[in-house]
Amino acid sequence: MSHRFAALALALVALPALASAQQKVDIRRAATPTVSVRLGGHFASLAVTQWAHDSIALTGVVGPGTRFDGGALNPTGPVQGMKFFVETAQGASTAGNRLELRVPRNARVWVKAGSADITVDGVAGGLDLNIMGGSVRVTGKPRELLVESMDGPVTFTGYTDFARLKTAAGDITVTEGGGIDLHLSTVSGAIRVAPGERDFQRGRFESVTGPISYTGKLDRGADLRFDTHSGAVDLRLPRPSNLEMDALTITGTIENAWSSSRPIAGREGRGMELGFSSGSAVARVSIRSFKGNVRISPAP
Amino acid sequence: MTARLELVPEDRSAEMALARRAVAGDEAAFETIYRANAGRVFGLCLRMGGSRERATELTQDVFVHVWQRLASWRGDSALSSWIYRVAVNLVLSNVRGEQRRLTHEMPEDDPKYLQAESRNPTTEHRLDLEQAIAGLPRGARTVFVLHDVEGYQHAEIATMTGTAEGTCRAQLHRARRLLMEALNR
C-alpha cells in the first residue's frame, strides 16, 4: 500500500495553445472513494455526477488557448485529492469551456468560478460551490452543502445534514428537500422552501428585501426561524400540526388563516404580534420582520 | 534554608495570572489563551468528524464556553487540559445529536497538498490514516479518536459519551478492524 509521494507542482495537462478550434479534455485517474476534487477558474458550465467507479474523469471541451493547471496529491496509486484550474487566454471568452466531472459517490467537490452553470447530481460526500453568476442546481443527498453566489440562482432537491446557501440577489429554492441544519440567506433573492418527506430539523431563512415562502410539513421538534427586513413571509402549513408560533413585526402586518389565534397590536400600537401553541412535541416557528407582511395559512 | 511553600508550579501561577486578567475583561489576555490552545481544539473538532466549517463553528463555541466559565478554573489542572476537557464535552454533545458528518476534507489553500516535494512515506501514511478515520462510522470514530488518538481511558470515554464501558471497548475494536480493512485495501 505504499505510494510514492513526489513533487506535485506540475501542470497535469498543458494543452497546446492552438490558434483556433476547440480542444477536447479527457483526464482520468483512479481515485479513492472519498477523493477530494477542487476545480476553479474560467468555464461556462460544469456538470458533476457520481458513478460507480473508483476513479474520476474530467471531460469536455475548452476554447483555444485554454490551459489546465493542477495536480494530484499522489501521482501514483488511487488519487486522494486533485486540483484543477482552468485558465483562458487573456481576454478570451469562457463560453466555449464546458466540462463534465464524474466522481465516486462519496467524493468531495469544491468549485469556484466567475459565471458558470453548475449542476451536481448524486454526489454524497460533500459540496462547496462558489459562483458570482450563472446558476447552481444540486440534486441528491450530499452530507454537506455549501453554496455561495452573487446573483446566480441556487436550487437544491434532496436531503442534507448541513447546508449553508447564501446569495446576494439570486433566488434560493429548496424543493422536495429536507435536512438537519439548513441556513438560507439572501439580500434580495426569493427564498422558496418546500420540504419533502424528510422535513427540516433546524432551519434559518433570512432576507433583507427578498420574499420568503415555506410550504409543507413541519417535523416534530423542528426549529425554524424566519428573518426579514421587508420581504413578504408566506407560510403554508398542514393541519393539524403541533406548532408553537412566535411572530412579530415592527410595522408590517400578520395574517393568520391557519388557526383561530388572532394577532394583536405590537409595541406602542405599531406592527403586530402573534403567539400560540397547539399540541405537544411541537415544531417551533419564529418570525421577525421589520416591515415585511407575514401570512400563515393552511397548506394546499 | 527556608522552605518555600509552592502552592502551584511556577508556570501554573503564570497561567492563573493570565486567566485572572482574562476574567477581568482583558481581551488581549484571552486572545493569548486562545492562540495557545486553538490548534489543539480545532484539531479535535476536525478529527471528530466535522468539516472545516463545522469544526470552525464548534471551535468558536468551545472558546465562548471557556470564556464564560474561565472564572471556575482553579488551577488544579493545567489550563490547556481544562480547555481540552471543555472541548471534548462540547464536541461530544454536538456529535450525539447529529447524523453522519462530512469526511475530512482537503484544506482549501494548503499548498502542501499540491506542492510538497517530500518523499516521506510517514507523511503519506498519516494522510491515509486520517482519511480512513474520517470514513469510520460515527460511534466507532468517536471512541477511536478519544482512545487511540487522544489517549483517554475507556472509563472516561464511557462517562463522556454516556455509553457503557463494554460498548466503548467493542466500538474501539470494531474501529481498528475497519481501519485495517480500509488501509489494506
Next chain:
Amino acid sequence: MMHDHPDIETLSAYGDGELPALARTRVDAHVAQCTSCRGALAQVRALVASAAALPPDAEPPEAAWQEIRARIRREAGPRRVRRARRAWIGVGALAAAAVVLVAGNLLSRPGRSDKHFAGGTSAAVAALPAGLASVDRNYVASIAELRGTLEQQGRSLSPHTVRVLEHSLALIDTAIAEARAALAADPANAALAGILSAQYEHKLGLLQRVTKLVPAT
C-alpha cells in the same frame, strides 16, 4: 488449533489485555505458532502506535478568532472589554454592541428579551456603552477596511458583479437606516435591536463573501 485464527477484533482486544483468562491462553498458544496471526497482531499494534503519533493540532481560520471576540464582546459589553489595537471588528460585534445598547436600556425597565435572537448566548448585565455613535464609527471603520480590500481587487470584479454588489449594499443600507430610526424612537425594543443586528451582519457577511469570491490575481 491452527485453523481457529482469531479475528482482528479479538486480536485487538487481546493486544489491549481485555480477553478473559481462558480466551487469552488460547490466543497466546495460537499466536505462538501462527506467523500470519503474529503479523496481524503486529499490524494492530502499529495502527495504535500510528494513531497515538498523529499530530493533535490543526490551524483554524483567522476568522474564528474574530467571531469569538465578537461573541464575548456581546456578552461583556464594549466598556468591560479592552479592545486590541486593530480597528477591524468581527462580524456581529458591532451589531452585538447595538444589542447591548438596547439590553442596557431593557434592564432598567420591565420588558421581555427576545428569544428569537438569543442565539444560544445570554446577554449579560452590562453597563450602557458610549452610544450608538461609537457603534457606527466602528462599523464604518470595518466596512471601509473591507471596501478598501475590494477596491484593490476591483479590477477582478466584472462590471455586472459590481452593479449587483452595489445594489445589494444599497438595499441593506436602506434597511439599516430604517431600523436605526425606529430604534432611536423605541430604544427598549429588543426585537428591533435584533433586526438591526441582523442587517449589520448581512452587510458585513456580504462584503466578506464577495472578497472571498473574487478570483485570486
